[in-house]
Amino acid sequence: MAFTEFRPLDDKSLIEYIKATPSLSSKIGDNFDNLTIKEVGDGNLNFVYIVIGASGSFVIKQALPYVRCIGESWPMTKERAYFETQALKEHGQLCPDHVPEVYHFDRTMSLIGMRYLEPPHIILRKGLIAGIEYPLLAAHISEYMARTLFCTSLLYRSTTEHKRDVAEFCGNVELCRLTEQVVFSDPYKGSEYNRWNSPYLDRDAEAVREDNILKLEIAELKSMFCERTQALVHGDLHTGSVMVTLDSTQVIDPEFAFYGPMGFDIGAFVGNLILAFFAQDGHANEGNDRKAYKEWILRTIEETWTLFYKKVTALWHQHKDGSGEAYLPEIYNKPELQQLVQEKFMKDLFHDTLGFGAAKMIRRIVGVAHVEDFESIKDASNRATCERQALELAKILLKERRNFRDITEVVSAIKKIQS
Amino acid sequence: MAFTEFRPLDDKSLIEYIKATPSLSSKIGDNFDNLTIKEVGDGNLNFVYIVIGASGSFVIKQALPYVRCIGESWPMTKERAYFETQALKEHGQLCPDHVPEVYHFDRTMSLIGMRYLEPPHIILRKGLIAGIEYPLLAAHISEYMARTLFCTSLLYRSTTEHKRDVAEFCGNVELCRLTEQVVFSDPYKGSEYNRWNSPYLDRDAEAVREDNILKLEIAELKSMFCERTQALVHGDLHTGSVMVTLDSTQVIDPEFAFYGPMGFDIGAFVGNLILAFFAQDGHANEGNDRKAYKEWILRTIEETWTLFYKKVTALWHQHKDGSGEAYLPEIYNKPELQQLVQEKFMKDLFHDTLGFGAAKMIRRIVGVAHVEDFESIKDASNRATCERQALELAKILLKERRNFRDITEVVSAIKKIQS
Numbered sequence: 001m002a003f004t005e006f007r008p009l010d011d012k013s014l015i016e017y018i019k020a021t022p023s024l025s026s027k028i029g030d031n032f033d034n035l036t037i038k039e040v041g042d043g044n045l046n047f048v049y050i051v052i053g054a055s056g057s058f059v060i061k062q063a064l065p066y067v068r069c070i071g072e073s074w075p076m077t078k079e080r081a082y083f084e085t086q087a088l089k090e091h092g093q094l095c096p097d098h099v100p101e102v103y104h105f106d107r108t109m110s111l112i113g114m115r116y117l118e119p120p121h122i123i124l125r126k127g128l129i130a131g132i133e134y135p136l137l138a139a140h141i142s143e144y145m146a147r148t149l150f151c152t153s154l155l156y157r158s159t160t161e162h163k164r165d166v167a168e169f170c171g172n173v174e175l176c177r178l179t180e181q182v183v184f185s186d187p188y189k190g191s192e193y194n195r196w197n198s199p200y201l202d203r204d205a206e207a208v209r210e211d212n213i214l215k216l217e218i219a220e221l222k223s224m225f226c227e228r229t230q231a232l233v234h235g236d237l238h239t240g241s242v243m244v245t246l247d248s249t250q251v252i253d254p255e256f257a258f259y260g261p262m263g264f265d266i267g268a269f270v271g272n273l274i275l276a277f278f279a280q281d282g283h284a285n286e287g288n289d290r291k292a293y294k295e296w297i298l299r300t301i302e303e304t305w306t307l308f309y310k311k312v313t314a315l316w317h318q319h320k321d322g323s324g325e326a327y328l329p330e331i332y333n334k335p336e337l338q339q340l341v342q343e344k345f346m347k348d349l350f351h352d353t354l355g356f357g358a359a360k361m362i363r364r365i366v367g368v369a370h371v372e373d374f375e376s377i378k379d380a381s382n383r384a385t386c387e388r389q390a391l392e393l394a395k396i397l398l399k400e401r402r403n404f405r406d407i408t409e410v411v412s413a414i415k416k417i418q419s
Numbered sequence: 420m421a422f423t424e425f426r427p428l429d430d431k432s433l434i435e436y437i438k439a440t441p442s443l444s445s446k447i448g449d450n451f452d453n454l455t456i457k458e459v460g461d462g463n464l465n466f467v468y469i470v471i472g473a474s475g476s477f478v479i480k481q482a483l484p485y486v487r488c489i490g491e492s493w494p495m496t497k498e499r500a501y502f503e504t505q506a507l508k509e510h511g512q513l514c515p516d517h518v519p520e521v522y523h524f525d526r527t528m529s530l531i532g533m534r535y536l537e538p539p540h541i542i543l544r545k546g547l548i549a550g551i552e553y554p555l556l557a558a559h560i561s562e563y564m565a566r567t568l569f570c571t572s573l574l575y576r577s578t579t580e581h582k583r584d585v586a587e588f589c590g591n592v593e594l595c596r597l598t599e600q601v602v603f604s605d606p607y608k609g610s611e612y613n614r615w616n617s618p619y620l621d622r623d624a625e626a627v628r629e630d631n632i633l634k635l636e637i638a639e640l641k642s643m644f645c646e647r648t649q650a651l652v653h654g655d656l657h658t659g660s661v662m663v664t665l666d667s668t669q670v671i672d673p674e675f676a677f678y679g680p681m682g683f684d685i686g687a688f689v690g691n692l693i694l695a696f697f698a699q700d701g702h703a704n705e706g707n708d709r710k711a712y713k714e715w716i717l718r719t720i721e722e723t724w725t726l727f728y729k730k731v732t733a734l735w736h737q738h739k740d741g742s743g744e745a746y747l748p749e750i751y752n753k754p755e756l757q758q759l760v761q762e763k764f765m766k767d768l769f770h771d772t773l774g775f776g777a778a779k780m781i782r783r784i785v786g787v788a789h790v791e792d793f794e795s796i797k798d799a800s801n802r803a804t805c806e807r808q809a810l811e812l813a814k815i816l817l818k819e820r821r822n823f824r825d826i827t828e829v830v831s832a833i834k835k836i837q838s
């Protein structure tokens with residue numbers, strides 16, 4: 001049975017597919033006895049099957065030509081699986097410790113075979129809701145972001161390599177358009193897809209749609225998202241795209257990857273940590289007031305940026321005589337000048353990060369796709385309090401991001417909202 | 420005789436080529452009697468032949484696989500002719516009044532056939548050196564820049580169209596690299612290609628190579644040049660790429676075209692007008708002190724920006740409900756908000772323009788390619804005075820561009836240098 005045309009798989013045809021695909025069947029020792037297959041896709045877009053045999057396992061992810069959580073009424077190119085694979089491979093080469101290995105890709109079937117991130121790996125967002133501390137999270141994710149972003153930018157690459165890759169990822173335009181719509185547009189206008197915790201947040205959602213300064217700032221960020229080919233970004237780096245154990249951190253799901261602003265990834269991650277922070281009061285109970293956990297989240301936010309800063313500047317120093325064409329060593333030839341340009345670069349990136357982070361927070365509260373951090377808070381009024389605090393902070397960050405000098409000032413602003 | 424492989428043409432083989440090419444031979448009524456052919460390429464890169472017959476004419480431009488003014492030791496892809504053609508066609512469609520029509524393109528031969536801009540058309544730079552006023556220049560060039568830049572940006576285009584075009588022009592990477600080197604790098608470091616009016620400007624050239632703040636600013640502009648796919652820019656819009664009569668303005672030579680920052684084109688044009696201004700004292704003589712002409716140049720600088728501003732905002736208003744995806748009408752839905760976003764957009768663009776304009780001025784004084792405006796000043800000491808004033812202004816513009824609120828302040832700064 002050949003798979004020469006696209007078709008959505010089910011448990012049965014999946015077995016046929018694996019039998020016909022040596023790179024997959026070899027992973028389970030070509031042994032099809034007692035195979036267990038489970039569809040676990042809890043994401044918004046795709047189908048994910050875990051395949052476990054007696055002597056091995058893998059995951060199959062298939063893209064269908066529409067948005068899963070909406071249905072066939074919202075078509076979406078299944079070519080996204082191709083770009084996801086390209087990004088997994090490129091980021092995986094740069095940071096193998098934090099990206100699952102790709103075993104197989106089939107463009108016709110829009111199907112990726114990759115390493116199964118076995119238990120106790122869980123989605124980070126679920127860990128944050130459960131109140132689990134991950135002591136290595138900031139170290140790992142900063143390592144992932146520093147390596148993938150630095151090494152796909154002109155700090156590391158030649159213009160020739162850069163433009164070739166930019167051109168390739170321009171093909172992922174449909175996914176970029178989806179982000180443009182749901183992050184940078186819909187929350188700021190009436191849209192059939194928008195939703196919010198009504199009636200509690202009716203006025204807040206309306207305020208977002210009426211706020212001229214917010215609209216001015218979101219326009220600048222949208223242009224940067226559309227026009228600035230700074231690095232190969234993951235494109236969807238929220239806490240639902242990270243799987244963790246106490247000592248492992250793995251980034252999955254880069255189907256939105258394209259050449260965009262670095263701050264879009266860093267902001268996505270940090271913004272979602274801030275959402276997790278503001279959701280904590282909704283998860284507190286008599287046994288656990290979550291106070292210590294909130295402190296850990298704030299420390300993790302701070303460390304993520306601080307370590308990212310250190311790692312990028314270290315990579316920069318390490319590769320300053322390499323093939324990166326942005327800052328030639330013959331021009332940036334003195335330590336004080338190198339420091340000057342790095343500080344300027346990082347300051348701008350910090351402000352981009354805050355802007356994009358804020359945009360990602362806002363859209364999770366008044367846009368189409370919400371986060372389980374809030375959604376799992378049963379009492380709607382309690383939930384509204386949490387959401388409103390997050391929204392308030394996001395608006396401050398988006399409007400006043402250029403006034404923040406460092407991440408400790410951001411942490412202070414977060415704390416102030418709750419004081 | 421077939422032209423199935425690339426070869427450089429000469430007067431003789433050119434005739435064979437025209438005979439074998441109906442789209443060209445038809446332009447001269449298939450009449451090869453009394454044909455005159457003249458190679459006039461005075462540019463830096465390519466060969467240009469004017470072909471005039473009894474009943475028609477055209478121009479043939481051929482790219483050879485190296486930089487003409489340097490020689491075969493500096494290889495340069497002849498594919499640039501393809502991108503020049505694409506840009507001539509795209510800009511020509513958007514602004515047919517100011518772009519010569521393309522009659523023919525042969526990718527194998529890297530050869531373009533286009534309208535001959537017949538006398539009295541001359542290169543604008545030569546007109547500026549001769550002290551000729553062009554009363555319609557500001558109106559025409561602002562029209563060209565407004566239409567080509569606006570209509571190839573996300574103010575007018577959908578993301579889908581934009582990314583498709585961006586990907587295509589990523590192919591013109593070698594020409595982008597040349598600009599990166601000669602505009603953004605070489606002037607700020609030692610380079611075998613750099614030259615300047617020595618010994619007069621030895622200290623000035625050295626000062627450029629030692630100026631940390633200048634290097635900080637040029638890095639930001641270089642990144643914008645490499646990363647920001649704002650619009651299909653001409654890429655080489657100096658006064659040598661414009662042919663004029665008293666009532667016609669034609670933009671030629673967009674072989675450096677790519678998706679880059681709008682300010683790069685506007686800055687190139689304005690920066691070269693400023694160079695022309697500072698060269699005037701070197702051309703003054705008893706019969707003509709050039710005072711009135713200098714005033715005309717300053718008015719033209721002012722009008723170019725002012726008219727460009729008006730035309731872009733008019734196009735924006737006219738197309739606000741069109742397919743451009745940057746500013747959706749449902750979000751930017753009130754007149755005062757529209758004004759707010761336009762003012763912010765234009766303010767940022769103004770500062771980009773000053774930065775890129777300054778960079779283009781600097782490189783013409785201490786980099787590889789100089790301008791005839793200065794080179795034609797015979798007395799080297801007199802020339803040095805002119806060049807030094809231009810350099811001084813350029814450094815102010817590059818470092819302090821964000822403090823200039825409008826073009827009249829730029830004109831004041833120009834005047835102040837000479838006071």
Ligand SMILES: Nc1ncnc2c1ncn2[C@@H]1O[C@H](COP(=O)(O)OP(=O)(O)O)[C@@H](O)[C@H]1O
Pocket residue numbers: 040041042043044045046047048059061100114115116117118123240241252253255
């Ligand atoms: N390599 C993997 N190992 C284990 N579980 C995975 C793996 N990839 C995905 N999953 C599970 O499938 C879910 C959906 O995967 P994801 O790539 O995020 O799909 P979507 O693009 O639809 O969001 C994840 O939340 C995770 O629970």
Ligand SMILES: Nc1ncnc2c1ncn2[C@@H]1O[C@H](COP(=O)(O)OP(=O)(O)O)[C@@H](O)[C@H]1O
Pocket residue numbers: 459460461462463464465466467478480519533534535536537542659660671672674
């Ligand atoms: N269409 C044209 N009509 C008349 N003269 C032209 C035309 N195109 C080019 N030329 C002449 O040839 C010269 C070089 O052309 P240009 O396109 O600038 O080549 P280069 O890329 O080598 O700079 C111009 O300065 C101009 O004098």
Ligand SMILES: [Mg+2]
Pocket residue numbers: 043044240241253
């Ligand atoms: Mg996902």
Ligand SMILES: [Mg+2]
Pocket residue numbers: 166170226227228229259585648
């Ligand atoms: Mg791009």
Ligand SMILES: [Mg+2]
Pocket residue numbers: 043044045046236253255
């Ligand atoms: Mg996904």
Ligand SMILES: [Mg+2]
Pocket residue numbers: 462463659660672
């Ligand atoms: Mg030229």
Ligand SMILES: [Mg+2]
Pocket residue numbers: 462463464465655672674
């Ligand atoms: Mg040229």
